Amino acid sequence: MTQHERRAPRRWLPILDWGRHYSGRLLGDDLLAALIVTLMLVPQALAYAMLAGLPPVTGLYASLLPLLLYTLLGSSSSLSVGPMAVVSLMTAAALNRITDQGLADPVTAALVLALLSGGILLVMGLCRMGFLVNFLSRPVMTGFISASGILIAASQLKHLLGIELSGATLPTLLAQLPEAIHGISPATMSIGGGSLLLLWSVRHRGRSILQHCGLSPRSAGMLVRLAPIMTIALAALIAGAAGWLGHQVAVIGEIPAGLPPLTLPQWQPELWQTLLWPAVLISIVGYVESVSVAQALAVRRGERLDPDQELIGLGGANMAAAVTGGMPITGGFSRSVVNFDAGARTPAAGAFTALGILLVMLLFAPWLRELPMATLAATIVVAVLSLVDLPAFVRVWRYSRGEGIAMLATLLTTLLLGVEIGILVGVGMSLALHLYGTSRPHSAEVGRIPGTEHFRNIHRHAVETDAHVAILRVDESLYFANVRYLEDLVTTVIHREPPPRDLVLACQAINVIDATALENLEALNQRLKEVGIGLHLAEVKGPVMDRLNGTGLLASLNGQVFLSTFEAWCQLHGHASTPLTHPDIATSSLTSDHTAVR
Amino acid sequence: MTQHERRAPRRWLPILDWGRHYSGRLLGDDLLAALIVTLMLVPQALAYAMLAGLPPVTGLYASLLPLLLYTLLGSSSSLSVGPMAVVSLMTAAALNRITDQGLADPVTAALVLALLSGGILLVMGLCRMGFLVNFLSRPVMTGFISASGILIAASQLKHLLGIELSGATLPTLLAQLPEAIHGISPATMSIGGGSLLLLWSVRHRGRSILQHCGLSPRSAGMLVRLAPIMTIALAALIAGAAGWLGHQVAVIGEIPAGLPPLTLPQWQPELWQTLLWPAVLISIVGYVESVSVAQALAVRRGERLDPDQELIGLGGANMAAAVTGGMPITGGFSRSVVNFDAGARTPAAGAFTALGILLVMLLFAPWLRELPMATLAATIVVAVLSLVDLPAFVRVWRYSRGEGIAMLATLLTTLLLGVEIGILVGVGMSLALHLYGTSRPHSAEVGRIPGTEHFRNIHRHAVETDAHVAILRVDESLYFANVRYLEDLVTTVIHREPPPRDLVLACQAINVIDATALENLEALNQRLKEVGIGLHLAEVKGPVMDRLNGTGLLASLNGQVFLSTFEAWCQLHGHASTPLTHPDIATSSLTSDHTAVR
Incomplete structure (x- = not known):
């Protein structure tokens, strides 16, 4: 059914379509998927909030109400909405600038950023401007995502080694390394390195070992996806033991138990103006990533995705994040694939995931504080290094020199000059290349x-x-x-x-x-x-x-x-x-x- | 001959091509054209410098060395380079911001703007990026130019009526009018209104009346083009007489006689950074206007224009303006047509025009100071109102609703929010419309x-x-x-x-x-x-x-x-x-x- 056949309010509320046919069997499928996604989302939410330069709990707050909103407004049955690596990196870049200028503290700025980003997505959705994402070609997006992966991994060295590092570009991060390396904490490095090694081997060998042990490929795949939370639990125990022996390891610290606070983004014209442009870029990148994975998964089930409705769903979710102490969010690639594989059948799985997060916060908040930062950083590093798609560079370069250059240029400018300039250069080169091609037609x-x-x-x-x-x-x-x-x-x-x-x-x-x-x-x-x-x-x-x-x-x-x-x-x-x-x-x-x- | 057949240095110096065949006959043609263009350029140069918020002599300085540079580097035999209405309006907008921020005085900023703009054009030319001007569609350009015409005319009310007005958008200008109107100077308004009436009638009836008197259509057209300088001379006499009777009329004041000063644009990072973006927009708009008229005239002679060489020619000319006390310049539409009609055969006509300007400055500088501002403003108003192309709006609207909307949006944003936002909205809409069309292909x-x-x-x-x-x-x-x-x-x-x-x-x-x-x-x-x-x-x-x-x-x-x-x-x-x-x-x-x- 396409959007044109539906009538308002069903046109704007897809839940009225799928909700009418909801059954016990769908409920069972959705609940199972939600359980697995929850276990995956907890460490990701904490880690991506840290990546954005925010208190870890912000990531959990951004995984509650926003998911409910997406269930109401979204059209994808598989998309898992929440904090996501690239968007968090872009958030970090925007927040850095705000704190440098002394305009606001990061938490306040993140709320405004989420509100602006949500507003932009919502307006684009209501105006049916989903076609605007076509400004980004796939090679440019791949170049940008690969560069983001490298930048994120580099930024996590700080937690992995327990040193002081800051900066939004590769040169600034690398320049500090020789100096900072003297401050390495051996305990933190051991936890970090061990976690990295464990996660890396599970990711690359875990599945075949588990299958060897008699598990079905699907169960094996699922268990491998849960490696981060198991590694974190293990690391927390080890870190506790180490602390007891007098080796201090940095942990994430106090996580307030209970419901998220109701927050109203602060009206401060200069802050809003400075954040508007980053919000536009975050909206576009987040949306393109989100809609790509949602589209790919929809196709696999023979479903159809309404790109304009996705704008509305993500817009609503971000606005919800803004009023409940959250941060900019979008649909994550790996979580959505897990959600799909685990059998999520409707957007209700998202609402159940939110419920899961709420339970974790209410019941396990005191335990979360003991999680070692180094291990969270290791889960990020392992996750984002898979974003770096080197074969794609070779493939695109061979197929089209021009597009290969655009891809490389996007990669390099993102690494050297930061995410915002990087994505702008990418968009510019996509368009310039297309215009160049059609301006000299065959x-x-x-x-x-x-x-x-x-x-x-x-x-x-x-x-x-x-x-x-x-x-x-x-x-x-x-x-x-x-x-x-x-x-x-x-x-x-x-x-x-x-x-x-x-x-x-x-x-x-x-x-x-x-x-x-x-x-x-x-x-x-x-x-x-x-x-x-x-x-x-x-x-x-x-x-x-x-x-x-x-x-x-x-x-x-x-x-x-x-x-x-x-x-x-x-x-x-x-x-x-x-x-x-x-x-x-x-x-x-x-x-x-x-x-x-x- | 295309650029690919030529070898360096002839590839970069078109003068080595046409210069070898230069003859006495070509010299005669070029000299005549230069004489007529000089008489047209003097009032325009003074008036457009004033429009940009600069001392009138800046316009003359920008009409000397830059024209020589264009003769060396340019490829059009008809283009008349120098101060131009729309570019001067954009310069005014950029300089206003600089003086508001207290970064520099207008003269200093204008030099940096010319240097940046020249550098951008030169780099684009050397990289053969002339295709980038394709970002601007004709309807958007027409919308922008029409809006600029209206804005310029409105900004000249200040000189026509002898009142205080300032601002870069139509609402700010109109809002001041009720207040300012009380300060009208009757003498200035009489001179201004009279000049306007005279210029207007000559422009619309002069040609047929002169042809009626037995002049050939070509001579009649030429004489009509010289109406501004004759009107100004007449107005200067009248203003002188009025002054003698005790009615003070504003005149442009001291014009330093002699050669332009050698100037080095000041190195001031913040100033350069603030002016970079305006310089990009000025370069693009100036280049598109210039290349359009040069192309149209080349076609009429069966010549071929090299768009990349034009970038180099205009780039060199702007850099020359930066080191000789000038302002951003480009090829002007009406002057180029006159140059063409008057028989200019090679870019040498531009060099002779520069010589003419130099003679005027050396011999007539003391007389120029008596020119009434109101009459200069009247020549601008009459010139720019012809830029407003209402029939084009109807034509485009009928042919394509989408392009009509883009054109109107460009017009309105330019009028209401200023030239920079206007041109950006235009470029954005051109591209969005094209992508929208091709994203839903037939x-x-x-x-x-x-x-x-x-x-x-x-x-x-x-x-x-x-x-x-x-x-x-x-x-x-x-x-x-x-x-x-x-x-x-x-x-x-x-x-x-x-x-x-x-x-x-x-x-x-x-x-x-x-x-x-x-x-x-x-x-x-x-x-x-x-x-x-x-x-x-x-x-x-x-x-x-x-x-x-x-x-x-x-x-x-x-x-x-x-x-x-x-x-x-x-x-x-x-x-x-x-x-x-x-x-x-x-x-x-x-x-x-x-x-x-x-």
Whole structure:
């Protein structure tokens, strides 16, 4: 069912659709998935909040009400909403700037950021502007995500080694390393290194070992996903023992038990203004990541995702985060895949996950405080290093040099200059590359394959041509980015010796002629008229013709509109057999007769 | 001759091309054109410098060395470089901000702005990035220029009426009017109103009256173009007389005689940083305007313009302005047309114009000081009101609602929020509109016109179809902006009852498949394989096929690549006549055989 078939309020509240068919069997599936996702989300929520430079509990707060809101408003049955690595990294960059300028403390700023981001997503959803995410191509997104993975891993060295490190770019982080390395805490490093080793081996060998032990591939996969929480529990025990022996290991500290506070983001114009731009970028990146994974999972179940409804769902979720002490959130890739694999069938699984988080907070809050930071950092590092997709760089580079360069440029600017400049460079390069491609469209002068009605490139095929009739085929819509190219092309053709008497534009690949191109065609027509060359159009598509009717171009066309290139050839090539003593008469006989084409 | 045929240094110095053939006849033509342009440029240079909020002499300084540089580096034989209305308005906006922040005085800031703008143009030219101007569509540019015309006219009310007005948007200017109107100086208003009336009538009736008096249309047109300088001379006499009678009229004041000072733009990081963004916008707008008029004039002479060389020419000219006490400049529309009509044949006309300006400064500087500001303002108003192109709004609106909205939005944001936001909104809307269009491409399921090899839309024509074979034609290149659309399209088709056994993508309108689309096609292929549906490609173009070879898509394609849709039909439709008892066998027989297509 598409969005256009639904009526309000069902159009805006997908829960009214799937909720009516909810059953005990769906409930069982959703509950199981929620249990597994909860166990995965607890360490992620704590760790990503720390990554963003916020108190760990912020991540838990952002995993309560927002998930309920997404259940009400979201359309994906598998997406697991909550704190997410890349968005948290971008949040950290934005909050850093705010605290540097002394505008607000991080917690206050995070609320405003979540509110702005939610508002932006919501407005885009209500205006059905989901298509705007198309500004980001896949290679650029991959370059950006890979760079984010590297940056996040580097930023976690601080917790892994128990040293002082800060900064938002790779050079600043690396520059501090030689100095900071002297402050390494051996106990922390041991816990961190051990956790890293354990998590790494479980991730890469755990599944096959468990299958070897007789578990089904699905159960084995599920257990491997729970490795972080088990490692953390183990590390907490070891850290406790170490502390007892006098080796201090940094732990996350007090987690307030109970419900999240109700918070109202502070109205402070300068703060809002400074955060607006980061909020736009966070919204876009978060949404693109989220909708990509939701789309991929929907496809696997043969479901259909409404991208505009996703904007509304994520927008609502972020606004909920803003009023309950949270931070910007979005759909996470790995958690959503787990949610899907664990059998989540409806967005209700998200609500049950929120319930799970609430139980954890109410019952286990005192225990959470003992979790060692180094192990949380290790779970982040192992998770984000899988975001670094080196094979994709090779693949894209081989397929398209231009897109490979865009990808590399995005990677490098993100690493060297930070996430915000990185994503902007990426968007800019995506667009520039596309415009560059379409601004120099493939085009060919074509001739007739003897004895057929087919016309092909004169440089690739042995074709019949006529010195008096030049036939140009442009393999691209005519729009503002390529009008100059067409002008150049025509100029070359009409300045040859002898100049052609007729110029035919074969329009089979032209899907749109925009206002800029129309104006240019009118000027071209005028100019060709002055030098006595006829301008003809052939194979104009229905929708293009519909719009051209009534314009000055057709009214003053110094030639004809032909249904097919062959028809143009027959009529114009025929003329050439009569001696060309009166070119002006020949031209004037070719008056506009475009009604035939309708 | 194109840039690729030339060798360095001739590639970068077009003067080495045209200079070798320079002759006495060309000299005569260029000198005459230079004389007329000089007389036109003097009042414009003074007035546009005032518009930018700079001392009038700045405009003259910007009309000396920069013109020589353009003669060396530029490629247009008709372009008249110098201060220009819209760029001066944008300069005013940038300088206002600088003085508001107390960062520098306007003169200092203008030098930095010219230097930055010149540097940006030069770098773009050396990197051959002229295609980047394609970011601006014609309707958006028209909307922006029209709004600029209105803003400039409104800002000149201050000089016309002798009142205090300041501001960069229409609301701020209009809000001050009721208050300011009390300060009107009757003498100034008389001079201003009279000049306006005179200039207006000469512009609209002068030509026909002069032709009536026996002048040739060309001479009449030329004389009309000189109306501003004659009006100014007349107004100076009247103002002098009025002053003698005790009615004080504001005049432009001291113009230092002699050569421009050598200036070095001040190195002040914060100033440069604040001016960088305005410089980017000024460069782009100035360049687009300049190249449009140069291109149009080149075409009329059958010459060819090198857009990248124009970037270098304008870049050099702006840097020259920065070191000789000038301001940002570009090629002006009306002056260039006059230059062309007056017979300028080579860029040397620009150098002679600079010589003319120099003579004026050396010989007539004491007289210039008596020119009444109100009359200069009147020449600006009459000039810029012709920039407001209302018929274009109607034309574009009728042709394309979307582009009409973009045009109106650009006009309104420029008027209400200022030039910088206006041009950004315009660029954003141009791109968004283009992406929106291509993200929902025209597509059709096609069937065979009985008895032919032609395939047409099943909803428009009576065609033969096969429930087992769905043939989809997408009328657009596949790239990051429309991959989701294709996914949706295919999802709809394969979920029908009964599902098709084969899906053919007819690719005749696909000029490019980018890396994002390739990845999606691979995923699509995988998914169709899982549900036992064959995916076939037909009519893949040569360049597209070249790039697809060697990718995972062709290696794992769950179907065939056919040369034509008809071939696909023959083979797949044939299968349907055998009973469908073994779909997996039928599928596996369709192994990839794409070598046939090369």
